[in-house]
Amino acid sequence: MSHWIARAPSLLRDCRRRARRHPRLALAALLVIAAALAAWRLTQPGAPFGPQDSTWRRVQINGDLYVGLDPSYPPFAEWTPEQIVGIEADLAREIGRRLGVETHILIMGYDSLYDALYTGNVDMLIAGLHPDSTLTHWVYYSQPYFDAGQVLVSPREEPVSDMRALDGKSVAVEVASSGDAAARRWARRLRALTIERHLLPQDAMRAVEEGQAAAALVDTVSARLYLPAHPRLVMAAETTVAEPYVIAMRRGDFRLTAHVERALKAIKADGALDEIIAHWLSG
Amino acid sequence: MMRLTRPVQRKALAHLLRVSGLLFVVGALATLRPAPPRVVMGPPHTVQTVNPTVCVHTRLTDEVEEWKIQRTLQMVREMGAATIVEFFPWPYAERERGSYDWAHADRIIQHAENQGLTVIARLGLVPAWARPPVHEKVTTLTYLPADHFDDFARYVGAFVARYGDRIGGVIIWNEPNLSYEWGDRSPDPAAYTELLRLSYQAAHAVNPNIVVLGGALAPTNEPEGSGSGMNEVRFLERMYEAGAAPYFDALAAHTYGFTHAPADPPDPQTINFRRVELLRAVMVRYGDGAKPITITESGWSDDPRWTRAVRPGQRIAYTLAALDMATAWPWADHLCLWQFRQPSDFHNRRDAYYALVSSDFFAKPIYEAVQAYARGWENPYAP
Numbered sequence: 001m002s003h004w005i006a007r008a009p010s011l012l013r014d015c016r017r018r019a020r021r022h023p024r025l026a027l028a029a030l031l032v033i034a035a036a037l038a039a040w041r042l043t044q045p046g047a048p049f050g051p052q053d054s055t056w057r058r059v060q061i062n063g064d065l066y067v068g069l070d071p072s073y074p075p076f077a078e079w080t081p082e083q084i085v086g087i088e089a090d091l092a093r094e095i096g097r098r099l100g101v102e103t104h105i106l107i108m109g110y111d112s113l114y115d116a117l118y119t120g121n122v123d124m125l126i127a128g129l130h131p132d133s134t135l136t137h138w139v140y141y142s143q144p145y146f147d148a149g150q151v152l153v154s155p156r157e158e159p160v161s162d163m164r165a166l167d168g169k170s171v172a173v174e175v176a177s178s179g180d181a182a183a184r185r186w187a188r189r190l191r192a193l194t195i196e197r198h199l200l201p202q203d204a205m206r207a208v209e210e211g212q213a214a215a216a217l218v219d220t221v222s223a224r225l226y227l228p229a230h231p232r233l234v235m236a237a238e239t240t241v242a243e244p245y246v247i248a249m250r251r252g253d254f255r256l257t258a259h260v261e262r263a264l265k266a267i268k269a270d271g272a273l274d275e276i277i278a279h280w281l282s283g
Numbered sequence: 284m285m286r287l288t289r290p291v292q293r294k295a296l297a298h299l300l301r302v303s304g305l306l307f308v309v310g311a312l313a314t315l316r317p318a319p320p321r322v323v324m325g326p327p328h329t330v331q332t333v334n335p336t337v338c339v340h341t342r343l344t345d346e347v348e349e350w351k352i353q354r355t356l357q358m359v360r361e362m363g364a365a366t367i368v369e370f371f372p373w374p375y376a377e378r379e380r381g382s383y384d385w386a387h388a389d390r391i392i393q394h395a396e397n398q399g400l401t402v403i404a405r406l407g408l409v410p411a412w413a414r415p416p417v418h419e420k421v422t423t424l425t426y427l428p429a430d431h432f433d434d435f436a437r438y439v440g441a442f443v444a445r446y447g448d449r450i451g452g453v454i455i456w457n458e459p460n461l462s463y464e465w466g467d468r469s470p471d472p473a474a475y476t477e478l479l480r481l482s483y484q485a486a487h488a489v490n491p492n493i494v495v496l497g498g499a500l501a502p503t504n505e506p507e508g509s510g511s512g513m514n515e516v517r518f519l520e521r522m523y524e525a526g527a528a529p530y531f532d533a534l535a536a537h538t539y540g541f542t543h544a545p546a547d548p549p550d551p552q553t554i555n556f557r558r559v560e561l562l563r564a565v566m567v568r569y570g571d572g573a574k575p576i577t578i579t580e581s582g583w584s585d586d587p588r589w590t591r592a593v594r595p596g597q598r599i600a601y602t603l604a605a606l607d608m609a610t611a612w613p614w615a616d617h618l619c620l621w622q623f624r625q626p627s628d629f630h631n632r633r634d635a636y637y638a639l640v641s642s643d644f645f646a647k648p649i650y651e652a653v654q655a656y657a658r659g660w661e662n663p664y665a666p
Contacts, residue, residue, distance in 0.1 A: 022291070073588035110588070110632045128588060134629070175596035175666045176585075176648035199596045199666045219587075 045254045055123055056255035063101045067092040068122035070110045075221075075280040076128055076146075076245075079107060088126040090276045091145060091267070098263035114139070117248060123256060125248040140251045142261055144244035145273060146220075150179040152236040153205050153223050154215040161236040163190070163217075170194035172204035172213035179204075179217040182241045202226055209233060219243075224281040320350040329399040330365040333659040336610045338366040338403075338619035339639065340580055343391050344375075346626050353394050354644055355624055360398040362639070362650060363657025366451060367395065368403045368579045368619045373438045374410035374424070380434070383441055392446055401451040403579065403619075405499070406439055406482075409466075426466025432478045440485030443493050447486070452494030454535045454579060455482045458501035460518040462511050470513040472521030476530070479522075483530040496577055497522070497531030500562070502538055502554045516551065516561045523569040533616070536562050537580035541591045545605040556581065556605050563614055576614055580621040581605065585649075586636035599652040599664050606656060620653070 019026035043050045059065055069088055071079035077086040084105050096103030106122055114135065116122045128148070131141040154160035163171075163182075167190040173180040175197040187193040196213050198204040201222035208216045209232060216223075220243075223235050247264070249257050267273045339359055346352050359367055371388050378384065395402045413431040414422045427435060443453060458464040459475040483495045500515035507513055513521075519534075536559050543555035551561060559578060566572055583601050584592040593601065602620065609618035621637050628635035628642040635641070639650040652664045 025291075070588075072590060074590070076588075111630060132629070174594060176599055176652070176664045177595050180648070180664075197596075197664070197666045199600065200594055 045252075051252060053253050053255040055120075055250065055253040056259065059099070059101055059123065059256060064104055065092075065096045065099060065101045065124070066104050066106055066122045067096075068113050068116045068125045068127065069105050069107055070113060070127045071107045072110070073128055087146065087276055087280045088128070090279075091273065092126050094267055094272055094276065095260060095263050098266060099259055114248070117250060120250075123249065123253070124260065128245050129248050130244065131246055136251075138251050140249045140253070140257045142247040142249070142257070142264055144246050145264060145268075146245040146277065147239050147242055148220050148245055149239035149243035150177070150182055150217050150241040151220045151223050151239045152215045152217055153208060153227070153233050154236070155208065156232055156234045158214070159234050159236070160215040161238070163240055166190065166193055166214055168192045169214035170196055170212070172196040172198055172207040172216040174201040174204055174218055174222075175199060177201070177219065178241055178243075179219065183217055205230070205233060217241075221281065224277075228282055319348070322349045322353055324393070324397050327397050327399065328360055330360050330363060332363040332365050332657045334363070334606065334610060334657050335365050336616070336618050337362075337364045337606060337653065337657040338368065338579075338617040339364045339623045340368040340619045340621045341623045342370075342625045342634075344370045344372060349390060349394075351626070352391060355640075356394050356398045356400060358640060358644065358646070358650075359623060360400060362654040364653075365399070366401045366403060366617050366619070367623075368405055368454070369395075370405045370407070370457075371442065372408040373406060373413075373435060374408050376442070377410055377438055380410075380412050385445060388442075388446070392449060396449060402446075402449075403451045403454060403496070403577065403617075404442065404446065405454040405457060405579070406435075406442060407457045407464075409435075423463075423467050425464050426468070427478070429474060429477070432481050435478065436481035436485040439482040440489050443486040444489040447490030447493045450493075452496050452533065452577075453482075453486060454496040454499050455479050455531075457499045458537065459498075460500050460513045460515050461503065462509075464501070469508070469510065470518060472513070472518050472527075473525040476522050476525035476527040479527055480530045494532045495530070496533045496535040496579070497527060498562075499535040499579055500537060502558055504552065504554065514551075516565060519562055519565045520569075523565070523571070528569060528571050531574070533575045533577050534562065534566060535577050535579040537621075538578055539581060539621075540583045540593075540601055540605065542593055545601050545608055556601075556608075559615075572614070574614075575616040576612075577616055578609060578618045581618055582620045582622075582637055584633070584636045586632065589633070589636070592636065595648060596664065596666055599649055599662075600666070602649060603652060603656050603662070606653075 042048055045051050069077050069084060071077045071084050075086050077084060077088045084107060089105060092105055093103045108116055113125045113127050117125050152160050160166060163186045171183050171193060173183050173195060180197065183195045187195060196207055198207060201218035204216040204218050205226050207213045209230060217240060220239060227233055227235055247260060249260065341355060343352050343355060369391060375387055376383050376385060392402060408424050409427045413434050414426050439453060456478065460470045462468060462470060479497045486493045486495050500518055502515055503512045504514055505512035507517055538556055538559040539554065540556040541554060545556040547555045547557060549557040549560040559576065563576060566574060583598045585595040585598040586592040606618055609615045620639065622634060624638050624640040625631060625634050625642060639653065640646050648664050652662055655662050
């Protein structure tokens with residue numbers, strides 16, 4: 001590469017010399033390059049000759065947004081006799097409100113979600129999905145709306161926000177959980193870390209309250225449901241093992257994805273998302 | 284019109300040739316694919332286990348790549364399970380009437396034998412030629428018309444003739460007490476008994492020592508006459524009433540715990556692990572108590588987003604306790620965990636969380652716990 005950089009001035013001089021010698025050939029080459037650039041630009045998504053986002057066009061004309069949801073996962077989504085409720089149902093309706101359209105929630109089994117998105121039965125999925133690298137050729141994943149990963153819970157007087165702070169101490173985990181696996185990895189990295197295994201995440205957090213462990217590494221949902229009734233404990237601001245929940249849309253719906261991303265960003269910024277989550281995970 | 288001088292033409296031609304050559308090489312490279320992994324059978328193995336009750340239901344039916352079949356069975360052997368249940372669909376073997384293709388079955392049986400595993404073969408599904416033409420009636424793969432029962436029995440006979448001395452038994456059909464498994468029709472214990480009779484006779488005609496397992500009944504509370512299924516305890520009673528007793532050597536049963544602990548007592552209104560004792564009671568009542576029950580499907584799910592699942596630690600504790608109980612039951616010979624691994628976790632989340640190993644062969648904690656149990660090691664996940 002450095003060879004070519006060093007030779008660049010002489011190559012430019014050579015090009016200029018050849019262009020002076022063959023002006024019509026140089027002009028033709030420039031025209032071809034300009035035409036190629038124009039063709040590339042005009043066939044980009046949204047450009048006059050490029051692919052159009054018919055989904056966004058339909059959403060605007062009909063004023064509706066179809067969201068696929070698996071209602072078997074309370075408190076994220078649950079099917080009550082009256083309606084579909086939960087964090088994901090509320091988020092779907094809030095996104096529709098911000099886009100100025102009516103949200104229609106279509107319920108389906110988890111294994112049908114991507115099929116419904118692929119076949120166009122729904123415009124997006126809000127169903128506790130993680131980004132799947134094998135699907136990104138056609139699925140667009142939004143920024144996360146929730147992190148359900150493993151989080152440290154510790155006494156309010158001696159808060160622990162990082163696994164490194166547990167060197168020489170003990171951590172309580174739910175046996176065989178991803179928190180257990182993470183703690184085992186950290187045990188190899190730290191000089192000394194004692195792992196206390198408990199059957200349930202609640203048992204692990206109780207062990208911290210009773211002074212048997214310096215912190216508990218448990219899933220965020222369990223922690224958020226447990227803490228309101230146990231004010232002596234506090235949850236770290238960041239998860240130790242991330243497990244982001246994201247919205248899935250078709251990659252070809254580039255205008256819809258852009259508008260949903262903007263709406264989600266606004267919902268996060270003005271605290272609406274925190275309110276929704278707090279409402280359902282207040283214990 | 285622009286005219287090019289001869290040297291320029293020659294240079295342009297040379298450039299064109301170089302670019303064409305480069306494109307050809309790139310194209311050729313793009314079509315190259317790595318050779319499939321070469322599978323070598325290797326020396327025969329034996330299973331190291333302290334508990335022969337431990338068994339697992341594998342899912343090799345749709346596994347195309349041979350190295351994955353081998354790897355699956357290696358991991359089963361390393362886990363300490365000496366027996367597997369595997370599905371051998373009739374349409375795979377007899378795509379055309381009277382013409383058998385055993386390639387897939389041969390591969391599985393050979394690899395299982397090489398790992399020292401005993402296979403209990405589950406036989407079922409229906410080829411297109413044995414079902415009504417689609418313009419007459421739309422049917423599912425589990426729809427077997429009564430006038431083709433003898434064809435299925437012929438398949439059972441052919442399977443037993445080929446593998447009878449190398450396997451632990453054959454299961455006749457799967458969950459006939461569910462409409463879904465009985466061609467989307469109301470379950471029919473008398474019709475199933477007839478299928479069992481023909482299959483039993485065909486199997487024993489070619490190999491008198493073969494163990495024929497009947498039933499493979501699913502736990503359900505659906506009452507008789509339901510469009511979805513029939514309570515398995517009632518279904519078994521109806522089987523006996525239809526004269527099924529002489530036509531099976533062991534009863535295959537499915538028993539799931541869902542959110543219940545394994546020690547929860549059997550209850551006709553509740554689907555829990557010990558519900559299998561209700562089936563045992565029916566067998567004793569009909570004078571068939573000498574026959575064993577093989578639990579060919581069982582287990583707990585730790586799917587974090589299923590209300591009928593348990594936490595991972597509970598799953599381990601419940602599974603090991605269930606294995607203890609099954610070992611203590613004199614009438615139960617195996618407890619086969621549903622399921623070891625499936626080819627793709629992506630398309631079936633429910634089963635993915637029943638699996639002991641992920642589709643990319645990651646051994647879950649439940650695998651390590653069952654392995655420790657089966658091989659007499661200390662449980663690495665004891666709370």
